[in-house]
Amino acid sequence: MDYDTLMQILGSTVRLGTPLLLACLAGLFSERSGVFDIGLEGKMLAAAMAAATVAFMTGSAWIGLGAGIVASLLFSALHGLASITFKGNQLISGVALNFLASGLTVLIAQALFKQGGRTPALAGDARFNPIDLPFAEALKDLPLLGPLYAQVISGHSILVYAAFAAVPLSWWLLNRTRFGLRLRAAGENPAALDTAGVSVVRMRYAALFITGVLCGLAGAYMATALQAGFGREMTAGRGYIALAALIFAKWRALPALGATMLFGFFQALALRPDVVEAVTHVKISGSFLDALPYILTVIAVAGFIGKSIPPRAGGEPYVKER
Amino acid sequence: MTLMKNLMGAAATLALTAGLASAEPAIIYDLGGKFDKSFNEAAFNGAEKWAKETGGTYKELEMQNEAQREQALRSLAEEGANPIVTTGFGMSDPIAAVAADFPDTKFVTIDGWVDPAAHPNVLTIGFSEHEGSYLVGMMAAMASKTGTVSFIGGMDIPLIRNFACGYAQGAKAVKPDVTFISSMTGTTPAAWNDPVKGAELAKAQKAQGSDVIFAAAGGTGVGVLQAAADEGILSVGVDSNQNYLFPGKVLTSMLKRVDVAVYNSMKAGDALDTTTQTLDLKADGVGYAMDDNNAALVTPEMKAAVDAAADKIKSGELVVHDYRTDNMCPAAEF
Numbered sequence: 001m002d003y004d005t006l007m008q009i010l011g012s013t014v015r016l017g018t019p020l021l022l023a024c025l026a027g028l029f030s031e032r033s034g035v036f037d038i039g040l041e042g043k044m045l046a047a048a049m050a051a052a053t054v055a056f057m058t059g060s061a062w063i064g065l066g067a068g069i070v071a072s073l074l075f076s077a078l079h080g081l082a083s084i085t086f087k088g089n090q091l092i093s094g095v096a097l098n099f100l101a102s103g104l105t106v107l108i109a110q111a112l113f114k115q116g117g118r119t120p121a122l123a124g125d126a127r128f129n130p131i132d133l134p135f136a137e138a139l140k141d142l143p144l145l146g147p148l149y150a151q152v153i154s155g156h157s158i159l160v161y162a163a164f165a166a167v168p169l170s171w172w173l174l175n176r177t178r179f180g181l182r183l184r185a186a187g188e189n190p191a192a193l194d195t196a197g198v199s200v201v202r203m204r205y206a207a208l209f210i211t212g213v214l215c216g217l218a219g220a221y222m223a224t225a226l227q228a229g230f231g232r233e234m235t236a237g238r239g240y241i242a243l244a245a246l247i248f249a250k251w252r253a254l255p256a257l258g259a260t261m262l263f264g265f266f267q268a269l270a271l272r273p274d275v276v277e278a279v280t281h282v283k284i285s286g287s288f289l290d291a292l293p294y295i296l297t298v299i300a301v302a303g304f305i306g307k308s309i310p311p312r313a314g315g316e317p318y319v320k321e322r
Numbered sequence: 323m324t325l326m327k328n329l330m331g332a333a334a335t336l337a338l339t340a341g342l343a344s345a346e347p348a349i350i351y352d353l354g355g356k357f358d359k360s361f362n363e364a365a366f367n368g369a370e371k372w373a374k375e376t377g378g379t380y381k382e383l384e385m386q387n388e389a390q391r392e393q394a395l396r397s398l399a400e401e402g403a404n405p406i407v408t409t410g411f412g413m414s415d416p417i418a419a420v421a422a423d424f425p426d427t428k429f430v431t432i433d434g435w436v437d438p439a440a441h442p443n444v445l446t447i448g449f450s451e452h453e454g455s456y457l458v459g460m461m462a463a464m465a466s467k468t469g470t471v472s473f474i475g476g477m478d479i480p481l482i483r484n485f486a487c488g489y490a491q492g493a494k495a496v497k498p499d500v501t502f503i504s505s506m507t508g509t510t511p512a513a514w515n516d517p518v519k520g521a522e523l524a525k526a527q528k529a530q531g532s533d534v535i536f537a538a539a540g541g542t543g544v545g546v547l548q549a550a551a552d553e554g555i556l557s558v559g560v561d562s563n564q565n566y567l568f569p570g571k572v573l574t575s576m577l578k579r580v581d582v583a584v585y586n587s588m589k590a591g592d593a594l595d596t597t598t599q600t601l602d603l604k605a606d607g608v609g610y611a612m613d614d615n616n617a618a619l620v621t622p623e624m625k626a627a628v629d630a631a632a633d634k635i636k637s638g639e640l641v642v643h644d645y646r647t648d649n650m651c652p653a654a655e656f
Contacts, residue, residue: 015522116357116359118357231541233512236519268526286505290508
């Protein structure tokens with residue numbers, strides 16, 4: 001495998017890994033606050049549909065992004081209402097929201113555009129186009145670093161850079177601020193948080209708010225940057241892969257970047273069976289590479305890479321003692 | 323008791339007449355969805371054409387998941403729909419399970435296979451996809467500047483490999499040294515609806531040198547065509563005429579006249595002949611699309627060469643290998 005091919009695969013990794021990264025960070029916030037969120041998929045799907053629809057109507061990708069975030073926040077609010085306020089089962093609420101998103105997105109898109117649940121193709125400013133970072137052209141011929149800069153780091157849409165910036169930001173917010181400490185306490189020991197006079201309910205809603213924003217970014221990225229429009233079920237299970245990545249990353253922000261990019265790398269490799277064959281000299285089926293993230297997650301959960309312990313109060317609605 | 327008998331009799335008569343009155347045809351679209359701009363949309367167009375010409379009405383259902391298939395067939399048959407036309411290979415097994423229970427209802431499976439000896443009321447309609455793909459493969463090889471052409475399939479099934487195999491044969495017939503790359507999106511039905519992965523596959527193939535990509539992948543194909551247009555290379559559409567999706571960027575489309583199959587079945591109605599049909603190039607069941615959107619891309623030489631090959635295939639002088647006969651392809655490896 002030559003260097004150029006590697007760069008091409010890494011570029012593909014970044015594009016495929018970004019939706020996973022955003023969704024994984026989204027899951028990080030909600031799960032760290034004690035709310036399991038299996039509905040990441042549904043939120044992304046709703047955001048993708050809303051972003052594509054509004055971007056098409058207004059001709060602005062930015063307004064579309066706003067609409068995507070609002071749609072995702074609505075789903076977050078529903079999840080919070082069911083599983084925080086009414087203390088319902090978080091998993092069931094999440095699954096229900098996934099089904100709701102799957103049906104509702106197609107229904108609305110079909111009612112608006114009559115194209116079988118698809119939104120019309122976006123063009124020009126209605127899409128987040130790739131941006132070339134400064135000097136990408138000039139540095140291209142530099143050995144090693146040039147192609148890396150030009151092909152892997154430069155040339156993505158603004159949302160990709162936002163996603164990468166969200167990683168240190170999430171780490172700082174969770175680990176270095178009072179808000180983060182309280183958010184984590186809501187997921188580990190909500191009774192202690194309550195005793196300290198902080199509202200667990202409010203903390204969990206705040207976490208779901210951040211989850212909604214991040215899922216909105218992920219959905220909008222897929223519909224208005226990677227693709228030029230919404231298609232039915234276009235998230236294709238990425239919300240679940242993100243959950244697997246979250247477990248693999250042991251519910252921490254920085255490893256989440258590594259886990260999602262690793263999963264993205266496997267997906268990118270699966271697209272290039274010729275390269276895999278050239279490197280390993282064995283014919284490996286693409287389906288096996290597609291399955292690798294899940295296999296790795298099983299290994300992670302089984303404890304081979306150290307313990308992966310979920311937040312202690314995760315999955316349980318908080319009931320104030322009387 | 324007499325009253326009861328009368329009532330029952332009346333009810334039975336009513337049911338019978340109601341059955342006769344509603345002997346309208348039905349169509350079931352496969353998982354890609356009615357407006358997939360491709361396979362199912364072609365079926366819809368055929369049904370619409372029939373409705374417009376005859377003034378008749380038809381029932382329709384869209385499959386949302388695998389589990390609905392048998393239930394959908396049963397409920398349509400019980401409502402008295404006849405014939406029931408279905409698209410997609412996935413309907414074959416459910417039809418085989420249901421057909422015997424409704425001997426008076428005719429079922430049509432397009433792209434599927436149901437044994438006609440065991441189920442005399444089922445019509446199997448197949449297409450010679452390899453012949454149509456051969457023609458667009460020739461065109462792709464002639465349009466390619468890099469000498470590499472590629473194929474992106476949806477779900478990895480023999481039917482889709484047949485597209486790839488015909489395409490590779492056509493490409494190699496024009497340029498024997500052409501490099502052919504083939505990728506499948508996945509092995510589950512989700513592979514029909516993943517435009518993001520389709521777009522990445524297209525970019526990966528471009529990186530391998532391909533500059534004409536043929537997509538036979540349902541909704542995933544829209545992502546392939548989009549990425550090809552974004553990257554400035556050519557694509558080839560499938561099933562319906564997809565040239566208009568990206569004018570000037572789609573070289574041509576491999577047409578599969580699902581609309582003709584649906585139209586003919588609905589027109590025949592109750593009297594549908596259930597002898598297995600294969601719609602080939604000769605029967606105009608497959609072909610390639612020319613219109614204003616791709617006129618500038620196809621040179622007269624390309625068209626002449628493709629039409630000459632088409633004539634040879636029709637006359638039987640040129641035989642394109644069908645992947646499904648022996649699960650082998652002389653021009654490509656999978």
